[in-house]
Structure formats: C-alpha cells, structure tokens
Amino acid sequence: MARVLLFGRLADQAGWRDRVVDALDLSSLRGALAAADPGLGEALAAPGVQVAVDKAIVRGEATLSPFTEVAFLPPMSGG
Amino acid sequence: MARVLLFGRLADQAGWRDRVVDALDLSSLRGALAAADPGLGEALAAPGVQVAVDKAIVRGEATLSPFTEVAFLPPMSGG
Amino acid sequence: MTVTLTDQPFEPGALVTAFCVGREETGAVATFVGLARAEKGQAVALELEAYPGFTDAAIGEIVQGAVTRFQLHDVQVVHRVGRIAPGEAIVFVATAAGHRREAFEACDFLMDYLKSRAPFWKKEHGLGGARWIEPTDRDRTDAERWD
C-alpha cells in the first residue's frame, strides 16, 4: 500500500492527484495503476517521467510500506 | 575671469575647492594658479588630471568668460 | 539562508529591506525579481505546482552549493506557487557577498537553475486555453553555462 501523488500534466490526465493504492513494490503499483487506467500507465512509463519514493528520486524497483509516498514527476519546467 | 572648482585630492592639497580667478584663457588661468601655489600648479598639470569647461571635458586651450566654470578633475575612482 | 515556497502574493521590496539590514561586511547585494508578464493581454494567469518537501529541499541543496562556490554571506529564495496574475512576482532571489562579482554570479546561477531545472510544473493560462510548459532551449543553454 502506498500514497500515490501525481504532478503536472499527469494529474490532469488521470483526473486525480492523490490516491492510496494497494501494492507491495513499485512494479506492482505501476501494474495496478495501468490496469485501472491504461493511458495513465503508459504516461507514467514514458521517458522523462521520474519517480520519487518518500521524496527521493529512485530508478528501478522499490518496496513499499503502507506509509510510503510515491510521486510521479513529469519533466520539470522550472519556475 | 572664471569660477574654478577643484575636486578630490586637488581640493585637499590646495585648501580650497571653489574660487574666482582672473584669466582670459585656460593657460593664463593655469599660470595664475601656479603663481599663487606652485605645488598646486604642478598637481593640476600632472598626467591623469582632466579639465572640464562648463561641465564638458576639454583638451588643450579654451577662452574664458566671466561666467565660465572650470573644473580640475583628478583621476576618477568610481563610486 | 532561507528557501520559501508560498501561495500568497509577496512584496519584493520588503524582502530587500529585511535582507540588507545589519550587514557589516557585505559590500554587495544582488537581487532578481521575476514577474508574470501579461504578454499583451494574451496571458491570463500562470499556475505553478511544487512538491512541498521535495521542491524546497532540491532548491536548498543548490543554494548550499552556491554559498560554497561563490563564498556568499547569505542567500534568500522566495518562490510563488499556485495561480499567479500578470504583474505579480513569481520569484525573488537575493545574494549577499563581500564584492559584487560573486553576488551577481551567484544570483545569475541560482536563477538559471530555478528557471530551468528546479522541480516545478508550470501551466500557462491564456485566452486560448491552458498548456503545460517545458524549459526553453535558452533556459537549458543558460543553465549549462555553470556545468
């Protein structure tokens, strides 16, 4: 289980920005999100989209606890 | 005749900064100042000291009217 | 050293006043204020999204690097988030140093980072609708000057 945050155009596309999802690791989380919304699943896997687990960028796999925060970050635009 | 202004270290050296001097052109003005204070005359002729006549830099000679303002400007330091 | 994200309008002059107070050995304070442009009436608003706790931490790390690199006495960064109207301040950066070269370069460096690499997501609301923005080529080139 994890708290999932979407930013920028990802939140617009999904129609939500903050949701709790049942998953034990990042890849099953991606799978659950893609099953519920295939378009979103594709967008989350696109090049340039980074993942932060508890506010640190991770590349590859990560295990999730019920209190883990997973954020999907589209390319940053600067301020 | 002209109003003579001294700036920076020239005023410190002369002990005055604003005086009316009787002279028809710049070279006679320089002569009159040097006659009254040879050290000042030398300082005014030193390289790097510029002369402004009515607030415009002049190189060489200039004729002076009773209302002309002649300023001796030591090397500028910036602010 | 402070980094602040705020969803409220702020007044850059008041920040400058506070930043300059009581400096005995600081000869140079450089500041930059980024304002939202009206684009001749085409721009309705700018919307900036940050990730609190992540965005400010990322900026804080860059600020720390700038302090060391440019031997700064102090830095302040204030960044608006949320919806910003034309004419309002988006970003404020102030740098304090002994001499002007360091203050200018640090301010320039921090702005290049903030405008091109800082973790914000920017949406422009115009007369014709809204669109998400990515950094311009010039933003990338500017930021690469420091690498």
Place this chain on the structure above:
Amino acid sequence: MTVTLTDQPFEPGALVTAFCVGREETGAVATFVGLARAEKGQAVALELEAYPGFTDAAIGEIVQGAVTRFQLHDVQVVHRVGRIAPGEAIVFVATAAGHRREAFEACDFLMDYLKSRAPFWKKEHGLGGARWIEPTDRDRTDAERWD
C-alpha cells in the same frame, strides 16, 4: 530612466517596491545594492565627492547606452554622495527587461561602470586616517569586459 545623486541615506527596498509597480511586460528586474563595509572595524566612513551636473550627466549617458544595448524597459540609478557610514547603501541600480539575461547583464555592466569609471572621488576614513582611493585592478578588468 532616472539617475539620482543624494547626500541622504536611502532605503533600497522602498526603491525596489516602486520600481516593480505596474509592470505588465517586464519579466525580469535585476537590482544591485552596494553597501559600505565595516572592514572589521577598520572603516570609519566613506566619503564620496561628485560634480553635480557633470557626474549625473555622465552616468545618464551610460544609462542611455545600456537601454539601447540591452533593450531595457527601464533603469534606475541612485548614488549616495558625501559621508557614508558602514552598513549604509552607497549605490542602487535596478534594470527592467523582458527576460532575465538582459536585466542581469545590464545591471552588471552599469555597476562595472559606476565602480570604476564614473566621475566620483572617493576617500576612505579609517582608524589610521583618511586616504583617496583609485579604482582597483579588478575594477578595471571588470569594466573592460564590455569594451
């Protein structure tokens, strides 16, 4: 475009506030504040002499050149003259432009000019007495970057 010489202390923040007001197409305001340093107690005061009507006219000409060269929307220069205590503002420069590169470069350019070539005469009053100052080598090198 304003150039002001003043023998009274001034507050840079208040100038920034006024300078930023009502700008619709200005995306970037860069400012610089030069402060008198205490030099760890060695500096008692700075004394700046200007030639009114000559100094401000010379600065005004450079400002006009900067407006053209950097496509500025606006510039403000305020310069203290007379006796200045440590911690007080000596000079304030603000530049407004569409984008940050022009605003930064113009501010930097104007400061290099003001610190090295502008018609001021500067005396430092220290614990050991007073002395007239000439531009440093670094001031000259900085100013030559723009030639």
